[in-house]
Amino acid sequence: MSAHAIGELVGWQVQKLERGERIADRVRRESYDENDRRAQIFRPICGGRTADALRWRDKLLQVAREYNTLHKCKGEREGPLGSNGLWVLEILLSLVDFASGRCDPALDTICAKAKLARATVVRAIDALQDHGFLQKVRRTRKTGMAPTEGPQRQQISNAYAFAVALKDKVRQRFQQLVGGRKRAREIREAKEQAAQARAEALAAPTSRLGSMLLPGDPKLARELDRLGAHFEAQTASSANREYPALESKGEKE
Incomplete structure (x- = not known):
């Protein structure tokens, strides 16, 4: 690629810097296009039936609280999820659409609802993901700009799914709580x-x-x-x- 061509590609960045404007954040690593199948993690919850989905949500929170208490190390103030992790999980579950399973609020939205700092919310989400209660997928979207006009992609909100990687005993406990009412109804x-x-x-x-x-x-x-x-x-x-x-x-x- 010639020096002239390289200059055209970075020209928009130089112009922004000269005007004192901020260059858009770069796309994060391990991010997928929003239409990529790897970013399609949303699944309907309990077939979209509101009563069953509300019970599913309540029981997942119950299992998370039990897990946090049972795995609290001696001498530690908090369990592995922490009170912030439980609170952020509750916030995210309140934002999920039961019919589609869609849950993709922006971090700023989560912070505003939880009334927590951005770094605190990020740590809480990481803890929930590490212990299998949450799955997070970073996503991007095409900007539609020409190469000489601006960035080709922009970062968009993460996609979240729930209870997809629970440990065996935790999953059994969750299924027991959720399935009890279903069996009684049958x-x-x-x-x-x-x-x-x-x-x-x-x-x-x-x-x-x-x-x-x-x-x-x-x-x-x-x-x-x-x-x-x-x-x-x-x-x-x-x-x-x-x-x-x-x-x-x-x-x-």
């Missing part, structure tokens, strides 16, 4: 379906009892239906006084 729904099926069977004519109970055995089902029809006929005859009930004891014959 059992309740199964009981309700069974009760409804029993009610329908009792309400159905006895002449159809075999067909309902034994759909896989047509021959036996027909026999039960025939038996049910026989009892129905007897009941109808009794109701029509064809088989009058015996008079009670003590009445005149």
